[in-house]
Structures are given as C-alpha cells and as structure tokens.
Amino acid sequence: MHDIIVIGGGIAGISVAARLAPQAKVLLLEAEESLAYHASGRSAALYESNYGLASTVALSKASANYFHEANGGYLTPRGLMILGQPDEYQAFLSDTKTLGLEQISITEAQALVPILNPDTVSHASYHTSAWDIDTDRMVQDFARNIRAEGGRIVLRSPVIALERSSKGWIVSTPNAHFEAALVVNAAGAWVDNLAKLAGLSPLGFTPLRRSMARIPAPGGHDVATWPMFFGVGEQWYAKPDAGALIVSPAEEDAMPPMDAWADDMVLAEGLARYEAMVTEPVSRLEANWAGLRTFSPDRHLTIGFHGEDPSFFWFAGQGGYGFQTAPAASQLAADLILGRASDIDAATRAALNPRRFLP
Known part of the structure; x- marks a missing residue:
C-alpha cells in the first residue's frame, strides 16, 4: 500500500513525486522503458520566464532560484x-x-x-535572459531524490485500469496491481484517458x-x-x-x-x-x-484536486512549459496535496485550479 501513486514519468510526474517523497510513501508509474520518453524528452529545453500566459509566467519566475542554484544550477547562457x-x-x-x-x-x-x-x-x-536547461540532469536528479526518500519508480508499466477501493484506488498495469489513497494524474497527453479509466469526467485536454x-x-x-x-x-x-x-x-x-x-x-x-x-x-x-x-481548453496549466473526487489530483496541461515551470509547479502541487501553504499567489492558483472547468 502506498500513500500516493503518480502516473506519468515525464518532468511533471518526476518532479511532483520528488517533492512528495520526503513526506509520503510514493510510487511513480511510467508506461515506457525510460523516464521523460515523450514530450519531456523532445523539449526545446529553454528557460525564458516571460514566455506564456500570466499563470505560466508566474510559475516560471517562481522557478528561477531553483534553476540557478539547486544542485549547482541547471542553466547555461543562450539568449x-x-x-x-x-x-x-x-x-x-x-x-x-x-x-x-x-x-x-x-x-x-x-x-x-x-x-x-x-x-x-x-x-x-x-x-540575454534566456538559458539552455540541462533537462537530462534535472530529470535524473529528481529521480535520484525519489529513490533516496524511499520512493519507487516502476518503468514499462502502462496503467490499464483504475478502480476504487476502500482505501482509495487500485491501479493496475499488465504485470501488477498497486493500491494508494491518492492518484496524481501526470500522464501528459494521456491525462483525459486516465480520468476516464477512473470513471471521472475528462477536462478536454x-x-x-x-x-x-x-x-x-x-x-x-x-x-x-x-x-x-x-x-x-x-x-x-x-x-x-x-x-x-x-x-x-x-x-x-x-x-x-x-x-x-x-x-x-x-x-x-x-x-x-x-x-x-x-x-x-x-x-x-x-x-x-x-x-x-x-x-487544457484555456491553455493554463491544471494543478489541483478533481472536482468530483478529492482522491484524484490533476497535474496536467504543461503544454510547452513543462521544464521551465517544473520547480514551482511541482512545489505547488505538493503543497496542495499535503495541505501546506503555498508561496504562489491566489490569482495564479485560481487560474490553475481544475474547478474552473466545473459547470
């Protein structure tokens, strides 16, 4: 039994699992044979904090210290x-x-x-305020943090079923079944498909x-x-x-x-x-x-609990901004999941909240 299962091994899933691992028993499931295989592995890898909608810019700017300082920094000058x-x-x-x-x-x-x-x-x-991101090292550092905190990463594990249990969710892959109180949907292009597997309304990604x-x-x-x-x-x-x-x-x-x-x-x-x-x-x-x-339909990232089920958490819709927002976006997601105060302003949090799509 895990506390949290994160589904998706792109930069979204890896970063949020790393943020959660010190406080919870975390399992990360990735369908492919390596992390960051799809969109995250094909990124232009640029950090330009003025790029995107206002909520994206807020997350990018809030990520600046991490990019420049964490683990010796991940940026080199580009322009x-x-x-x-x-x-x-x-x-x-x-x-x-x-x-x-x-x-x-x-x-x-x-x-x-x-x-x-x-x-x-x-x-x-x-x-000059644009930098190349060392995306591979960033992914590997987050993965290392997950494992160092006792979290698990399981590759080649596409989710084929999501069923409710008395304790939360049973997540099935072709080779195993896993149980957790909370599911984090960080499945990239497949996020709506995953919601449907869970019997929940997709949001229209x-x-x-x-x-x-x-x-x-x-x-x-x-x-x-x-x-x-x-x-x-x-x-x-x-x-x-x-x-x-x-x-x-x-x-x-x-x-x-x-x-x-x-x-x-x-x-x-x-x-x-x-x-x-x-x-x-x-x-x-x-x-x-x-x-x-x-x-997402309004092109803002989507970070928060599903309006129909508080045991299902969206971390989705990164568009082309997954890496440059990852440090702050993953911290926000972890703060929401763990019930902690966030440094992200209220207007940005509202713009990202999945409840904006409720009728």
Whole structure:
C-alpha cells in the first residue's frame, strides 16, 4: 500500500513525486522503458520566464532560484532573438514587448547570427535572459531524490485500469496491481484517458504536435554562442544544439495521444519559413522528430484536486512549459496535496485550479 501513486514519468510526474517523497510513501508509474520518453524528452529545453500566459509566467519566475542554484544550477547562457519582415512590424513590436526584449539593428543581429539575410530581415530584438536547461540532469536528479526518500519508480508499466477501493484506488498495469489513497494524474497527453479509466469526467485536454529537424551548422559556422531565434508570432524557431541547429515549424496540430513523429510537409513548410530569413539554404537533415504539447481548453496549466473526487489530483496541461515551470509547479502541487501553504499567489492558483472547468 502506498500513500500516493503518480502516473506519468515525464518532468511533471518526476518532479511532483520528488517533492512528495520526503513526506509520503510514493510510487511513480511510467508506461515506457525510460523516464521523460515523450514530450519531456523532445523539449526545446529553454528557460525564458516571460514566455506564456500570466499563470505560466508566474510559475516560471517562481522557478528561477531553483534553476540557478539547486544542485549547482541547471542553466547555461543562450539568449533569445525575434526576427521580423517589413510587413510584420506591429506583430514584431507586440512579441518584443511581451517577451521583454530590446530592439537592435540588423547589423547587431548579424553579429549574433551571421547567416541572417538583410534583404528579408528588417526588424530584430534581443535579450540575454534566456538559458539552455540541462533537462537530462534535472530529470535524473529528481529521480535520484525519489529513490533516496524511499520512493519507487516502476518503468514499462502502462496503467490499464483504475478502480476504487476502500482505501482509495487500485491501479493496475499488465504485470501488477498497486493500491494508494491518492492518484496524481501526470500522464501528459494521456491525462483525459486516465480520468476516464477512473470513471471521472475528462477536462478536454488537447495534445498538439510540434515537429523539429536537426540540420548541420549552416555554412560551417560555429553556432555554439548563437541565441535561439524566432520568427514573428512563433511561426518557426531555430536553436543551437550540440554543434548543429534545431529548426521547428512551431506547428500546433491536434493529435490523439501517441508516440508522435514529424510530418514531412509541415516540416518542409517550416524550414522554408526559416530559409526565407537566412542566407544559407538547408541542404540536408541530420534527424527529425516530433512531440505532443498538451494543453487544457484555456491553455493554463491544471494543478489541483478533481472536482468530483478529492482522491484524484490533476497535474496536467504543461503544454510547452513543462521544464521551465517544473520547480514551482511541482512545489505547488505538493503543497496542495499535503495541505501546506503555498508561496504562489491566489490569482495564479485560481487560474490553475481544475474547478474552473466545473459547470
């Protein structure tokens, strides 16, 4: 018998299980053969605290100390730049203001990213307050914390049944049955499916595919110090990665929960939008992949007890913000579960509460 079963081994499930393990007997179940296999393993891995809705920004900012200080810190400098064409000026100004960037000249932008095409790039803005996240070390540190506190992590254990018991829930996998007083639903794209297994109302989460391609360093440049750079309205983005460049069309195509893969046509369209802003064409791909970013109907994260059952807790809808919100979001979830006061303000907590979806 466990106190709490956390279902889902992405950054959401791992982080909340680590927060709960010092105070409760915790079991983490993951369907795949490794942690962070789906969306968490396919993240752009950027910490940019101004990115997202107000509630997301609040969680990201509340996570800053953890990212900079915990376990020696998880961040390395990257920087962020937005690029616009002549007919995108108003949208460019809006994005620049939202993300807190400063306008720079095209010459300054080319000094940061030498392949920018001055014939098509007419507006640029930039700031240094964006960092790469060491996501793998973060996942492994949370997992280590779970085990150090006596918690269990069981892989290759998809949940096939959730049944009520006199003590709470019986959670069944193909190989075993587990019992706990509380279930935490951190199953990523599968969160609504899990609620249905429990006989509870789903909340209407939508998994949205985002594709990525890895291309060789353009023109043989050393891209290590380049910032991440976006098109206006996040129509595409590019980010250095291990000596190469990741380029994404930044699409949001609704998909069923699945092990997603890139759509060739969508990827080609995104690469064309990127190529229009640079002087170096894409000659080949080194790899491509896709992940599912799962959002609630209002795109706020969802953190709290199910309105129909206080023994079922939602930790869902991270969208593309799972890593950058994880430290504060997991602390909030643990505080709510354990009945402790939270440092997160009341307005943000209300925006995240699943009860907002009650009729």
